[in-house]
Amino acid sequence: MMEVAPNIFKIELPLPFKLDHVNCYLLRGKSGWVIIDTGLNFPCSTEIWQNVFKNMGLKYVDIEGIYVTHYHSDHYGASGWLQELTGAPVFMHRTESAFVDQMWKKGRVNIPVVGELFKENGMPPNLMNEVLDNIVSVFNYIQPHPSLLLLSGGEKVDMGGRTFDIIHTPGHSDGHICFFCESDGLLISGDHLLPQISSNIGLWPASHPNPLELFLSSLEGIGRLPVELVLPAHGSVVTDCPGRVAELLAHHQQRLSRIADLAGAGTTAYQICSKVFGTDLTLHEIRFALTETLAHLAYLESKSEVYSRQESGIVIFRRAQ
């Protein structure tokens, strides 16, 4: 645990994925403490929470609120467990609560819909079944579910003795939120802005049809804020926020032109994905790689730079002439 800004502590929790950690934040205020993001509900991670409480001399009742930046398992996973322990309210954007219902609570019902998307985009059936089983295996880490209080973005909240604006930053997920404290130039960015890696922007069956467009415009929005220190959900702090925003915008432009080139005279999203991301991916990574490819193709199609057609049940993308 590290104090990354006065009264803000970073807690790095392990993840059983290739991206092997998530940063959660604990904010100390006069009347109580606030948690931002929770990790997965599995023993290596919940033991760390217990140790943090013990070492900081924190009682469960000292936790005033738990904020979750978005519904993905590594952020939302232990929120129900923490709520049972502390009795604190759990806040999340209202759009994310719909994803929790669809992806996590009715997840097994939803799985064939995800499979359909992968299949029509050219993923080999054997691999698809393994990828779907891998998604189901994550469900164990995201129980119990908390009762949620819903946010819309635009609220001002008092956390750890500072006032933060809640900013809706769709893209990585439709209801992703960041927390911005203007007086201190502090941005708690979740997965919206990351230092060493680019956030996964994926097209899923229930997501917005053009998540990359949403992401690029909400990233530009963050780039215009007077931010001095970014506290991200993975990796180390960022001091040059506008510089990092510019790098990420350029990265997506490069990826867009590469993907448009690869679409060429006609191919599947899966084939493009294998060329962009390689074939040496874990089951956990393959789904993000394919949905990321689909998000870029959807963006290109919205700009009439590629077009798609179903041919014998498979979607073929072609570069516009």
Ligand SMILES: [Zn+2]
């Ligand atoms: Zn995420």
